[in-house]
Amino acid sequence: MTSIPGAATMLAARIHQLGTPEAVQLDTVPRPVPGPGELLVAVHAAAVNFPDTLMIEGRYQTPTPLPFTPGHESAGVVVAIGPQVNGWAVGDRVAVLAPGAFAEYVVASARSAVRVPASIGFADAAATWVCHLTAYHALRSVASVTAGETVLVLGAGGGLGLAAVELAARLGATVVAAASTREKLAAAGSRGATHLVDYATDGLRAGLREAIGPGAVDVVLDPVGGDRAEEALREMRWGGRFITLGYASDAIPRIPLNLVLLKGVTIKGLEVRTFDRHDPVSAARDRAEFIELWTSQRIHPMVGAVFPLEQAREALSYVAERRAVGKTVIEVRAD
Known part of the structure; x- marks a missing residue:
């Protein structure tokens, strides 16, 4: 392993008792050491995702032992390399998917690391992977979207929603963006949505029928859950694909199976952390295609808000309260 300069401790936002974002505190903890196949990364930026807020409240699909540092998506510079790692050097700029991202350093599998071109800032790099790669897997491999189809993004x-809008448009789909505020819909329009539905004002089904006509949706991508899921399903074409990606509404929908029968709809789920384990061939293909799109700067995450590490609580609250438009980023070091 390469030697690591500097202090043996670091600052990390941690939670010792499950609760609201207010339970997160900034601790001084030992700096991690990379093991076989791992990189130690000096974090410059980390992105906040909605599942992070569920984890600190103890409401995520799988529990995390306490205490823990939230965050799974970060970007920075390699400062040490563990044994059995090839192809990486100290000083490389990387984006990684690894737990414990809201800290000054994070250990990540070298397999998860992606090179960050000098032309892309760390905040944008940190804001790309969880949402954009989830959306790309969902569109490319799970829903198998083709050009000309109509994709509804809730x-x-x-x-995640903005990433799905941008990537579905890139794949040649007609994108219908549904959201609860004009600000969020304007952001979706800037990312390629053809039709905008304000379901808080117009209602989802009425808005869809006005925009594209009844029963005209080929694919639904739903990271929200709740009552909108059934409404969206009722406006699908026969043989459509409904992809469930999460439950930001805090309500897991109960779908009447007779609708699935009558419409011949396929309902699938995607959990991005395990997708490469269950379908490694598709995952590898998607990742390679996505990296090419990203490094050529044909896709761009929307960073809506940036907080310093000392305000990790505020960043998590901002996302938990659904005030965020696009991605929220914690800046750990100046870019």
Whole structure:
């Protein structure tokens, strides 16, 4: 392993007792050491995702032992390399997916690391992977979207929703963005949505019928859940694909199966952390295609808000309260 300069401790935002974002505190903890196949990364920026807020409240799909540092998406500079790692050097700029991102340093599998071109800032790099790669897997491999199809994106103003809008448009789909505020819909329009539906004002089904006609949706991407899921399903074409990606509404929908029968709809789910384990061939293909799109700067995350590490609580609250438009980023070091 390469030697690590500097102090043996670091600052990390941690939670010792499950609760609201107010339970997060800034601790001084030992700096991690990379093991076999791992990199130690000096974090410059980390992105806040909605599942982070669920984890600190103890409401995520799988529990995390206490205490822990939230965050799974970060970007920075490699400062040390563990054994059995090839192809990486100290000083490389990387984006990584690894737990414990809201800290000055994070250990990540070298397999998860992606090179960050000098032309892309760390905040943009940190804001790309969880949402954009989830959306790309969902569109490319799970829903198998083709050019000309009509894709409805629920929660289109959030990080995952905006990523799905941008990528569906890139794949040649006609994108219908549904969100609860004009600000979020404007963001979706700037990312390629053809039709904008304000379901808080117009209602989802009425808005869809006015925009594209009844029963005209080929694919639904739903990171929200709740009552909108069934409404969206009722406006799908026969043989459509409904992809469930999460439950930001805090309500898991209960779908009447007779609708699935009558419409011949396929309902699938995607959990991005395990997708490469269950479908490694598709995951590898998607990742390679996505990296090419990203490094050529044909896609761009929307960073709506930036907080310093000392305000990790505020950043988490901002996302938990659904005030975020696009991605929220914690800046750990100046870019």
